[in-house]
Amino acid sequence: MPPYTAHRTPRPLLGSRPTMEFQLLGPFTARHDGRPVPLALRRQERCLLAVLLLEAGHAVTTERLIDLLWDTRPPASARATVHTYVGRLRAALGPYGVRVSTRHDGYAVEPGTCTTDARRFTELASAAAATGDPAERIRHYDDALSLWTGPLLADVADDRLRSRLGGELTGLRLSLTEHRAQARLDMGEDERVIADLTPAVAEHPTREALVAAQMTALYRTGRQAEALRLYERTRRLLAAELAVEPGRELHTLHERILRGDPRLDRPPGPVHAVRVDDQWLPWSTGGHPALEFCNTYAGWGTQPPLPGSEWLRHYATLAVWAGHQDLMAPGQVTRLRDQAAGRPDDATAVLDDARRFRTDLYACLTDPQNGHAFRAVATHVQDAIRSSSFIRGEDGLARWQPSPSASGLRLPLHAVALAAAELLADPRRLTVRACPSPHCAWLFLDTSGRRRWCSLGTCGAGRNTPAPAGPREAGTTAP
Template sequence: MDFQLLGPFTARHDGRPVPLGLRRQERCLLAVLLLEPGRAVTTERLIDLLWDASPPASARATVHTYVRRLRAAVEPYGVRVATRHDGYAVEPETCSTDARRFTELAAEAAAAGDPAQRVGLYDDALALWQGPLLADAADDRLRTRLGAELTELRLSLTEHRAQARLDMGADERVVADLTPVVSDHPTREVLVAALMTALYRTGRQAEALRLYDRTRRLLAAELGVEPGRALRTLHLRILCADPRLDRPPAPVHAVRVDDQWLPWSAGGHPALEFCNTYAGWGSTSPLPGSEWLRHYATLAVWAGHQDLIAPEQVTRLRDRAAVRPGEAAAVLDDARRLRTGLYACLTDPQNGQAFRAVATQVQDAVRSSVFICGEDGLGRWQPSLSSGLRLPLHAVALAAADLLADPRRLTVRACPSPTCGWLFLDVAGRRRWCSLGTCGAGRNAPAPTVSGTA
């Protein structure tokens, strides 16, 4: 049986909701036991939590009655509530909770070495929260007593995820994630600093400075203190436009288009170039600035540079993204997922899972596309303007479909340089390296990876 505690209290069995028919205090008691699986919670502690220092004379007998009702409600689903000395415990192997999964994912994220993997685990953990702890079963005081550690861990993970995304250059995503969180926790200086940094990096210096002023006034009014040294230093660096705040550094193998850094063309097909928007793909230690898709603007400019969308569309998309940063950040996340799946498809044609992931995005793109006749007289799918901010994503998904349906996909090679891994077409079967010019220089590297069948 699965219980949701991070939000409204719910129970599921085999994926289907189970109405347990429990009263509010009975749900509270069950939640207390579930938050400490396998550990006995004494009757005295249960009384203290349920009645908050004002228990009725019959409190002990009432707790025993609640436990009998709990057992009757959950034992048919295999959940066991054991009596241990003067208390009770839920046997952990008989059920699962989102709270336990949350702490497990937090531990996995702390141990993960790859920043992208770490961010993914943070995302999975934080997505488990569907509202305040026991939103419909506990009042604020009980929630604080029961969930202080979980709430602090949630905020800590939010801080760590923001810093990891800043390190990866996903500044727009940080703005979208942290704006509502900082509104709820305006004196949490680590969150404020991350949001200020992300705002500055996305060209919103004035907003970053206003955020600092609001935080300083709030700290003075509520706590009688000034911001800490780290936040004061960040404020001064923003005022001075300190170039160190622009890290991650500019990418290697770069070409400047408009105001964005884009990768050199090395693949020979837009879908390959999209995969090659990650410099140092094959490196265990990614090169500085290796994540090219740092901003939605980069995705839009890249799509225009590849002639997948019209130049005037790029301008409109960037303007729209500026007023809808959350939507733009979500599109950027989908673009990165498409890139990962497409790279896996092209380097391993037998990878059915990756193909299905790409196919899902292709089908989404086709549903909002139109079939036109091009200047060359050939028909082709073109994403509709109704796609909104998803327009460049749909354009590259259609390009991916074009390549995956082309026999040339079996001639795709991955550059074997340990600091590269970029993809290129090798129709003649003679190319050894991609066209960056630095790959293979002075190296005895292996031959390129062949993505086709042997």
């Protein structure tokens, strides 16, 4: 039963980490301070320990332990044997600070003395559900799913025990796999969806949500015939194994693929957006590139965040946006996109930095007394200066801009940092206003002192104003 995702090292969660770690989502292993610990435990002893670890902090009764270890045929000495096993666990784990306590008619691994990948998995699943940033949510999904290196307790439990112990974890794994696929589809990452789901669909061929996501991704990448064959194979399996037909959603998707529904070709664009090259960008309403950069996130004050409020979903969007704002030359944008395609991890790291810079810049512009935000912005400006040139433009005005010979994926971030420095040093900075609409909070310049909303066509008087028309193509003008 292979894992659904290529192995990667998850980012540690905040807070101190116990030094003893157990891996349960795959072969059972133990580590102390990152080094493998060859615990001299028999298979059933490791199985008992795994049961206690899955219930860490809660007592597991002796009767339940007997039931799980011997199923329906426990020996007469089962209770004494469990007691012996626990004694061996205490002897083996005590030197590493892991405590197994007796609680009434049962045993418990004391919380705080160790950690498990199963617990981290559920924590990451909760973190994914709590974030409104699509890219951050996908990172949580990736981190959670990468913890699985095989079936639960692959070398300790048989299939029956595994289903009794880990049904909830396995179900959550499948659910996260489906949610990640949908999130990637929403962000246009169709090739990644195919790579992620191919092993999952092979293992769960009648799981309709997985099949639907795979069919959509195949169709969007020009593999319509494969999508249709996948549907037919799924339909036959459902009939043979479960005596049912595909559900309404999968059936409807099949019909849409058959007729080539153009709405399946790409994820829907966000509202208040224009299409530039192959990317969606927000309308220009701020009056300055630094403000437009902040406005790539709409609904700053909303909780939870509004769907579609994040425009910077890909590094390519950041690069195209910088070119659209004349902060970089078209040739630089093309080179950066090519570099990002070959270095996806580095591009993701830069995009993360850009989002953090955007948050600091927004705080700096809306709260002049926020020294922490100003220092964070100033650090980026100083870094940008090192790879920039002071030139005179065609309008006769001098400005800083990234050097023509400069390279590196951080160029868009440097370009917007220079624009931010220009605005922060300009008296117009005192006229920056935040739109008061609860669904907007975009920034704009109000040099007249009379303008209230960022754009009458974008949010108007707030919640009761009719929504504008849908996304616009490049070349149109926002009201």
